[in-house]
Amino acid sequence: MNPQHFSQLAETLIPSEIVKLGAAIKEKIKAGEHIYNYTIGDFDSSLFPIPDYLMKEIINAYKEGYTNYPSAEGELDLRVALAGFLEKKEGLSYSPSEILIACGGRPLIYSIFRSIVDKGDKVIYPVPSWNNNHYTHFTEGVHVQIKTSPENNFLPTASQIAPYLKDATLLALCSPLNPTGTSFSKKELEAICDLVIAENESRADGAKKLYLLYDQIYWTLTFGEAQHYNPVSLRPKMKHYTVFVDGISKAFAATGVRVGWSMGPQELISKMKGINSHIGSWAPMAEQKATARFLSNEKEVDDYLKFFKSEVEYRLTHLYKGFDQLKNEGLPVNAIEPKAAIYLSVQIDLKGKKTKSGKQLSSQEEVTDYILSEAKLALVPFGSFGYDKESNWYRLSVGCCKKEDIENVINNLRNALQLLS
Numbered sequence: 001m002n003p004q005h006f007s008q009l010a011e012t013l014i015p016s017e018i019v020k021l022g023a024a025i026k027e028k029i030k031a032g033e034h035i036y037n038y039t040i041g042d043f044d045s046s047l048f049p050i051p052d053y054l055m056k057e058i059i060n061a062y063k064e065g066y067t068n069y070p071s072a073e074g075e076l077d078l079r080v081a082l083a084g085f086l087e088k089k090e091g092l093s094y095s096p097s098e099i100l101i102a103c104g105g106r107p108l109i110y111s112i113f114r115s116i117v118d119k120g121d122k123v124i125y126p127v128p129s130w131n132n133n134h135y136t137h138f139t140e141g142v143h144v145q146i147k148t149s150p151e152n153n154f155l156p157t158a159s160q161i162a163p164y165l166k167d168a169t170l171l172a173l174c175s176p177l178n179p180t181g182t183s184f185s186k187k188e189l190e191a192i193c194d195l196v197i198a199e200n201e202s203r204a205d206g207a208k209k210l211y212l213l214y215d216q217i218y219w220t221l222t223f224g225e226a227q228h229y230n231p232v233s234l235r236p237k238m239k240h241y242t243v244f245v246d247g248i249s250k251a252f253a254a255t256g257v258r259v260g261w262s263m264g265p266q267e268l269i270s271k272m273k274g275i276n277s278h279i280g281s282w283a284p285m286a287e288q289k290a291t292a293r294f295l296s297n298e299k300e301v302d303d304y305l306k307f308f309k310s311e312v313e314y315r316l317t318h319l320y321k322g323f324d325q326l327k328n329e330g331l332p333v334n335a336i337e338p339k340a341a342i343y344l345s346v347q348i349d350l351k352g353k354k355t356k357s358g359k360q361l362s363s364q365e366e367v368t369d370y371i372l373s374e375a376k377l378a379l380v381p382f383g384s385f386g387y388d389k390e391s392n393w394y395r396l397s398v399g400c401c402k403k404e405d406i407e408n409v410i411n412n413l414r415n416a417l418q419l420l421s
Contacts, residue, residue, distance in 0.1 A: 074101025
């Protein structure tokens with residue numbers, strides 16, 4: 001038996017499957033291959049620049065000398081601006097003391113888990129979903145995974161969740177959902193909220209609450225008739241039990257600017273602030289000042305979102321139409337009509353097929369490698385998001401997709417599929 005040289009957490013933490021896939025992609029690019037890399041949940045800044053106004057205000061803030069430690073809870077002017085922004089855009093009423101700023105969504109999610117979950121506590125989350133399995137592992141919680149299906153757009157239903165709520169401590173949901181690009185209907189989210197309220201009201205005084213972590217980092221990016229719904233607007237009682245994760249990273253293509261926020265019950269926000277203070281996960285002061293000024297300028301926000309959403313929607317819609325055309329040609333692919341975020345859920349069903357050299361694709365990993373090698377298309381399998389490793393569904397991200405490449409991508413995929421027998 002090999003000796004354990006490090007902590008149990010470090011020794012048992014599962015490495016990121018996306019990072020592993022990224023290494024294979026980099027090797028192919030290094031070898032001179034042209035790869036359409038649609039694995040990244042980020043943006044090519046030449047295609048999706050951050051808002052000009054935000055950029056100018058970041059520069060101004062540095063010139064004005066905002067280079068010190070920020071307040072542990074976030075700069076007051078940003079929290080005030082956020083309170084106004086949330087009230088105007090979502091009808092959510094939060095005071096500055098109920099808002100916490102951090103350097104993006106990740107440290108907020110970490111501090112939520114750390115503030116709520118003890119060793120052995122039940123954490124409920126759907127699969128596929130982003131990193132809930134890892135955060136539950138961090139806190140030594142008990143994993144309660146709700147396996148979703150394409151029939152429900154890979155979103156958990158109230159009936160699936162209900163049997164597991166007793167004694168659970170945290171329900172972690174995301175809408176619009178990474179990796180699927182789908183979002184909750186009003187009816188389904190209302191039903192889930194009713195379950196959470198009933199469960200909390202059934203618990204004895206002094207017992208731990210059941211909290212809902214509601215990650216809505218993509219909420220501004222909905223398309224067509226799709227709408228974003230949040231628990232507190234649908235059921236005001238949920239304000240006692242809901243903690244949000246949000247930020248500018250996906251709403252304004254500002255992933256590297258690192259300004260995120262949570263809204264929730266003041267007593268929980270205070271605990272999260274204490275944890276974030278010890279790990280120093282503050283957003284830089286200059287970026288906070290700039291974000292406060294940007295969010296206070298409604299015209300700049302609306303103008304940017306109009307441009308940004310139309311560019312994302314074009315890519316998602318045309319890629320979806322391409323997959324639908326391949327399906328209509330009798331090729332073994334499928335896709336879910338895009339509703340939100342920057343992702344398209346696509347199905348590539350090739351397991352058991354043979355390549356032109358006679359090699360059988362016997363696992364989904366081999367299918368993924370074949371699509372990468374033959375179609376030059378890099379996608380992330382849902383198995384990287386806690387789902388079945390042999391699932392034939394993938395996340396396709398359009399953050400680095402050039403509009404002029406879409407036709408080539410579909411043609412490449414068609415050719416690769418037609419080579420199989």
